[in-house]
Amino acid sequence: MRVKDLIEKLNAFDPTLRVVTPGFDEFDFEDVQTVELVKVVFHDEKKRFHGGRHKESAHGIEAVKVDWQ
Numbered sequence: 001m002r003v004k005d006l007i008e009k010l011n012a013f014d015p016t017l018r019v020v021t022p023g024f025d026e027f028d029f030e031d032v033q034t035v036e037l038v039k040v041v042f043h044d045e046k047k048r049f050h051g052g053r054h055k056e057s058a059h060g061i062e063a064v065k066v067d068w069q
Contacts, residue, residue, distance in 0.1 A: 036067075
């Protein structure tokens with residue numbers, strides 16, 4: 001995905017939403033495939049690590065998920 005395509009997709013969302021991406025233990029890169037609205041429970045107090053610290057949940061708050069899958 002090119003920057004202009006990503007910007008176009010992100011413009012469809014409320015600009016105050018947080019943006020998340022899946023945590024993973026990879027060294028290579030993939031093209032962005034999806035930009036979608038999800039609900040996330042944020043755990044900002046947790047230490048960061050390669051697997052992520054926030055969890056997708058039906059009871060969470062809205063966020064924009066950018067993913068390569």
